[in-house]
Amino acid sequence: MNFTERLRQSRIETVALSLREDIGDGDITARLIPAQKQTTGQVITREQAVIAGREWVNEVFRQVDSSVCLEWLVQDGEPVRPYQVLFRMEGTARSLLTAERAALNWLQTLSGVATNCAGYAAKVAHTGVRLLDTRKTLPGLRLAQKYAVTCGGCHNHRIGLWDAFLIKENHISACGSIADAVGEARRIAPGRPVEVETESLAELEQALSAGADIIMLDEFSLSDLRASVKMNKGRAKLEASGDINADTLIPVAETGVDFISIGALTKNVRAVDLSMRLG
Structure with missing residues (x-):
């Protein structure tokens, strides 16, 4: 559907x-x-x-x-x-x-x-970044809120737990490694987007080597975000995340990441x- x-x-x-x-x-x-x-x-x-x-x-x-x-x-x-x-x-x-x-x-x-x-979108209109919502929505109103996000010029992340992989720290720990988690994702649902959350440049390199489609850079400093863009060289889409708000948004967008995910788009309304x- x-x-x-x-x-x-x-x-x-x-x-x-x-x-x-x-x-x-x-x-x-x-x-x-x-x-x-x-x-x-x-x-x-x-x-x-x-x-x-x-x-x-x-x-x-x-x-x-x-x-x-x-x-x-x-x-x-x-x-x-x-x-x-x-x-x-x-x-x-x-x-x-x-x-x-x-x-x-x-x-x-x-x-x-x-x-x-x-x-939010107006603040970063001078960059190429796309602002994404999250699953932090009002219970029962997720699809309605995600529709409204697009009316405001932002974009949808995954709809729920079923339409894309988002491999986080606990998933990696349970699977054994980033490479093992990505490999298993490719096996059980070929064609579904695979995103990996990383917390360091070392984990970013592992996710790149594993062939992730999207890599979330969680709580990265501005200098590490810029380093990530250079390291990536277009191999994957990069998504900045982690308590980003209207005051911190512009410098993050100007690092050159592809996406920024912001829970406040739907939960602080x-x-x-x-x-x-x-x-």
């Missing part, structure tokens, strides 16, 4: 879960309004942001009331300014109010990820401030 289909299925399931936890056995406050009362509304952002999550909003309204009509005025990945209208809606007042919180929760959270990523207005 490809990522697009996994994402579609995940979206349906996680939206349904978000509605169950919010609506329970019924929205009793919405019942104050006559069932057939029609109205319109719009959602605005109160701050500058990069938008992500349109299809999650669409799915919320589809599951609540498929007769609601939405008109989007922005695309995912588009930067927006404060008080800009993101989308308009038309339907029964009950349906719009019942769907409001779940829809905004999805849009504000995923837009928060995209906005955060766009800020503030939701975008949105508002829905009816009528």
Whole structure:
């Protein structure tokens, strides 16, 4: 199953879960309004942001009331300014109010990820480095967050434990050596990317000799990162990692590594401030 289909299925399931936890056995406050009362509304952002999550909003309204009509005025990945209208809606007042919180929760959270990523990406736009997310995601929301990462101009690392090898210290210890671990990876899943985490220039040389596709340089100093790029000579892709943040990012990117993985892209996220207005 490809990522697009996994994402579609995940979206349906996680939206349904978000509605169950919010609506329970019924929205009793919405019942104050006559069932057939029609109205319109719009959602605005109160701050500058990069938008992500349109299809999650669409799915919320589809599951609540498929007769609601939405008109989007922005695309995912588009930067927006404060008080800009993101989308308009038309339907029964009950349906719009019942769907409001779940829809905004999805849009504000995923837009928060995209906005955060766009800020990081802008800092290293003058280099050739690609910024990667990690598996440090909100439980149950990994695919949604990884989608939002791409809306913000960053890139996805492996999706989970199943789609690529990432051989770390404990794997190496259990297998006996870097060479043995890489060899076993090639045997059990030919064609899958093999990445090895290293903690020194000596381990980097071992990973290069073993033929790893990607080599993670964990907690390397700037001088060792530059030495790694020279040692590598294009044999593998190099990924810097280890508590890299917005303040330390640029010097790392300028060492010439191919990738930088940053857990903060998805785990240190503030939701975008949105508002829905009816009528």
